[in-house]
Amino acid sequence: MATEHETQKWAGVLKLGVTDRGGRSVATSQYHEGALRVLRPHYLDGSSQVTYTAVNPGGAYFGADRYLLDIAVDDGASLLLTTQSATKVYKTPQGPASQQMRVELGPGAVFDYLPDQLIVYREGAYRQATTVTMDPTASLTMSEIITPGWAPDGAPFKYRQLRMRTEIRVATEQGSKLLAVDQLRLNPDELGDVQGVGLLEGFSHTGQLLLADARIDDALYARLAELVDESATRSGITRAGLETLGVRCVVVRSLAHSTEEIAALHHSIVNLTRRLWRGQPDLDLRKH
Amino acid sequence: MVGSPLAPLLGMMQLTDSALPTGAFSHSLGFETYMHREELEDEASFSAWIRMFIEQQLTFTDALAIRLVYAAASFEDVAALDELVTAQALPQQIREGGITMGKRLLSLATASYPSAWVEAYAAGVAEGRLSSHQAVVWGVIARNLEVPVEEAVASHLYATVISLTQNAVRAIPLGQNTGQRVIRAAQDWVGRAVEESATLTEEDLGAIAPGLEIAQMQHERQRARLFMS
Numbered sequence: 001m002a003t004e005h006e007t008q009k010w011a012g013v014l015k016l017g018v019t020d021r022g023g024r025s026v027a028t029s030q031y032h033e034g035a036l037r038v039l040r041p042h043y044l045d046g047s048s049q050v051t052y053t054a055v056n057p058g059g060a061y062f063g064a065d066r067y068l069l070d071i072a073v074d075d076g077a078s079l080l081l082t083t084q085s086a087t088k089v090y091k092t093p094q095g096p097a098s099q100q101m102r103v104e105l106g107p108g109a110v111f112d113y114l115p116d117q118l119i120v121y122r123e124g125a126y127r128q129a130t131t132v133t134m135d136p137t138a139s140l141t142m143s144e145i146i147t148p149g150w151a152p153d154g155a156p157f158k159y160r161q162l163r164m165r166t167e168i169r170v171a172t173e174q175g176s177k178l179l180a181v182d183q184l185r186l187n188p189d190e191l192g193d194v195q196g197v198g199l200l201e202g203f204s205h206t207g208q209l210l211l212a213d214a215r216i217d218d219a220l221y222a223r224l225a226e227l228v229d230e231s232a233t234r235s236g237i238t239r240a241g242l243e244t245l246g247v248r249c250v251v252v253r254s255l256a257h258s259t260e261e262i263a264a265l266h267h268s269i270v271n272l273t274r275r276l277w278r279g280q281p282d283l284d285l286r287k288h
Numbered sequence: 289m290v291g292s293p294l295a296p297l298l299g300m301m302q303l304t305d306s307a308l309p310t311g312a313f314s315h316s317l318g319f320e321t322y323m324h325r326e327e328l329e330d331e332a333s334f335s336a337w338i339r340m341f342i343e344q345q346l347t348f349t350d351a352l353a354i355r356l357v358y359a360a361a362s363f364e365d366v367a368a369l370d371e372l373v374t375a376q377a378l379p380q381q382i383r384e385g386g387i388t389m390g391k392r393l394l395s396l397a398t399a400s401y402p403s404a405w406v407e408a409y410a411a412g413v414a415e416g417r418l419s420s421h422q423a424v425v426w427g428v429i430a431r432n433l434e435v436p437v438e439e440a441v442a443s444h445l446y447a448t449v450i451s452l453t454q455n456a457v458r459a460i461p462l463g464q465n466t467g468q469r470v471i472r473a474a475q476d477w478v479g480r481a482v483e484e485s486a487t488l489t490e491e492d493l494g495a496i497a498p499g500l501e502i503a504q505m506q507h508e509r510q511r512a513r514l515f516m517s
Contacts, residue, residue: 163495178371178372178375179375180375180378181375183348183493183496184497185495185497197333197337198497198499198503199340199500201499206498235502236502238508242371242374242375253498253501255502
């Protein structure tokens with residue numbers, strides 16, 4: 001992995017290491033190059049959690065652009081990573097834009113990844129690969145919302161390809177063990193009807209929320225399922241993956257007619273788990 | 289039996305027969321959710337569904353998994369594949385269905401088609417280190433029988449299509465002749481899935497469109513159910 005990084009050219013790199021300093025999470029290492037950087041950190045509530053906002057000064061991901069995010073949250077530290085605005089992928093004639101993210105979570109570490117939506121425009125192609133390695137006592141939340149950009153003729157879904165792969169591993173004494181792999185694939189270009197059965201089924205937006213935490217029990221799952229039922233989206237919820245060293249994984253996947261409908265469901269779930277597990281108040285990212 | 293030129297064909301016919309007792313008759317693999325939504329009611333709508341299912345799950349999971357078994361350098365690769373196939377099956381009923389049918393096939397193989405890999409696989413499952421998945425188990429048996437890889441992939445996909453169509457004939461219901469027309473039409477789609485899967489790599493395993501996966505998740509909490517998935 002390290003050699004691969006050193007020999008490849010990245011359009012943007014962001015590395016962030018967060019550590020607990022006397023009950024407050026702080027970045028002890030921070031590095032950026034190219035078209036990725038972070039804004040000054042915030043503490044949004046009374047908790048120890050630090051919030052970083054990733055910014056893409058280029059405004060969008062272009063063809064063959066490759067981005068790397070390397071995140072480490074040490075023992076007992078808590079990081080919320082969000083974005084300043086939607087990630088936009090424009091026409092990519094040179095090949096798909098891609099983002100690779102690696103996340104390491106230590107014992108008791110918390111990582112909430114709550115970016116704005118991804119918008120893929122006409123003739124855009126995007127691939128995202130995320131690998132998380134978490135201690136069995138760490139807590140992971142990852143959200144994604146995918147929106148079609150509109151083509152000049154007003155028709156949505158003229159993007160070429162969307163691929164998102166997230167692999168969650170649990171650290172063991174010998175190395176790590178696979179917990180779950182989430183894979184999303186949509187190729188509107190090659191499919192006869194991307195609105196068809198099994199695909200977007202008449203909807204325009206899709207999203208997913210992944211939770212991995214040892215404290216997900218049947219009672220919590222039932223409450224999460226209620227939130228899914230109450231949502232304006234068409235969503236499914238399931239217990240995903242292979243329970244590994246007590247860590248459980250839940251995935252919610254959605255179809256909807258707007259970003260806001262999926263964001264509302266994700267926020268309701270995240271507000272519940274953050275309150276239950278860490279006593280945090282409702283999320284307010286103060287972006288708008 | 290071993291050494292007979294007919295052994296691969298006859299073994300394949302036995303193990304991909306829709307009467308094989310793996311429990312396939314009790315799985316819809318998601319189509320029951322569409323029935324519940326009143327979206328699967330005739331030949332056209334079921335044909336569209338099964339074609340999508342072949343292009344999605346059967347291409348990116350089952351077909352690719354069998355090819356990866358054939359490409360495995362050692363049983364360690366098969367064990368890693370077993371873990372990956374299980375971890376990527378997010379909907380609980382799909383994951384558990386794959387495991388249940390895999391275990392049944394593995395126990396049939398232990399009795400009738402023993403080999404070093406079948407024994408290693410069965411031991412891993414017995415010790416709880418491995419989960420088993422029907423496509424991976426079939427790949428292990430077919431490889432040992434020296435069934436050509438394209439035939440191993442095609443026969444598993446086609447057997448799955450036949451089972452699902454028979455289940456749809458009973459459940460929707462569709463006429464028996466209608467079911468046979470769908471199965472015949474599916475030959476082209478299965479053929480394309482065999483070709484498409486040859487272009488894929490391990491990191492493609494389990495790639496899926498959202499609608500199907502949501503339907504498979506929603507089935508868990510559907511009230512009246514004929515099928516286990």
